[in-house]
Amino acid sequence: MNAQYKKGVLELCVLSLLKKRDCYGYEISDYLSSHIDIADGTVYPILRKLKSDGLLTTYLQEESGGPPRKYYSLTSLGKETYEQDRAEYLDFAHTIEQLLEDNDHEEE
Amino acid sequence: MKKNEFLAKLTSVLEKNQVADAAEIIEEYAQHFAFKLADGYSEEEIAARLGDPEQLAMQYERGSSAATKGSGVLTKIGVGFADVFAGLFFLLLAAAGLVIAAAAIAFAAVGVCMIAGASPYSLIPSMPYWCGAIIGVSLVALGVLAAVGCIYYWALIRQLVRSFGRFQHNIIAAATGDPVLPSLPAHVQLAPKTNRRLRSLALIALLAFAVCFILAFVACVLSAGNIQFWHTWGWFGN
Structure with missing residues (x-):
């Protein structure tokens, strides 16, 4: 699928994952690239952007046998934005699905 | 690589x-x-x-030397001045809200007295009980209508204050280089369920008020035998 097209929904996927629990950067990258066909590195600039937009915060946590990991966590603004974007996306996706189906039927 | x-x-x-x-x-x-x-x-x-x-x-946002963080002191002073006027404006709005709430309580109280057939301190003009009771029901309905209006009005003021607060936050954030948050809508935000319930309550109250008011008028006219029944019952003295 078109790369530009995917990028828009990646933010939504990241927010959705972080709504469940806090994650460190590699976890998020691993999770997304195992579900969606994207380059592993794509997620880091997205995390950065979401943070500077105030949707995410980060904190460092010590792990046994390794450098401290940077965890990402949703802010209340992030939660608010997620709920709003989620509803908008689902509504949009539903409309497109309907539209494509209707046009397919007309062809027959 | x-x-x-x-x-x-x-x-x-x-x-x-x-x-x-x-x-x-x-x-x-x-x-x-x-x-x-x-x-x-x-x-x-x-x-x-x-x-x-x-x-x-x-993919990373380019930094620019111009976008350094400032303290935004001037902006904060300006916003502080604007706050005085906005504060007075909100106070005025809130006062009007209190008036609506008081009206709602007064309508309902008089209505209940009339239904109960009581006239505390002889404040309610004399009339046959059934005429009074129907007027009472219409007044209670009017009270409910005013109460629903009051809830909407307070929700509106609350949202206006929140929206103004966000607007102010963003002005200061823009001046100091902090992240700007999305602006909030300045109209009433109620859960769809609450909204539907309030709307049907308002419609029922309006209908009850209109029907009972007309019924009461007809009952008074028939009972007094005079279209200007208040003269027959000497409401305004003779």
Whole structure:
């Protein structure tokens, strides 16, 4: 699928994952690239952007046998934005699905 | 491409674009390599799966020397002045809200007295009980209508204050270089369920008020035998 097209929904996927629990950067990258066909590195600039937009915060946590990991966590603004974007996306996706189906039927 | 080559390419573009906190960004990619190496991937494989380092670096927002953080003292003073006027305005709105609430309570109280057939301190003019009771029901309905209006009105004021607060936050944030938050709508935000319930309550109250008011008028006219029944019952003295 078109790369530009995917990028828009990646933010939504990241927010959705972080709504469940806090994650460190590699976890998020691993999770997304195992579900969606994207380059592993794509997620880091997205995390950065979401943070500077105030949707995410980060904190460092010590792990046994390794450098401290940077965890990402949703802010209340992030939660608010997620709920709003989620509803908008689902509504949009539903409309497109309907539209494509209707046009397919007309062809027959 | 090896790890060092990847990170070097990334660093050079990040520095060229003056991206803030470049070291932090590079650290994140270095950790990515560490995790993948632990899983048994080779450096070349990891770099290939990460994507082109120069293109990745371009995804980061360019820093500019002009966008330094300021204290925004002037803006804060200006906003403080604006607050005095906005505060008075909101106080005025809130006072009107209290008037609506008082009216709602008064309507309902008089209505209940009339239904109960009581006339405290002889404040309610004399009339046959059934005429009074129907007027009482219409007044209670009017009270409910005013109460619903009052809830909407308070929700509106609350949202206006929140929206103004966000607007103010954003003005200061823009001046000091902090992240600007999305603006809030300045109209009533109620849960769809609450909204539907309030609307049907208002409709029922309006209908009850209109029907009972007309019924009461007809009952009074028939009972007094005079279309100007208040003269027959001497409401305003003779």
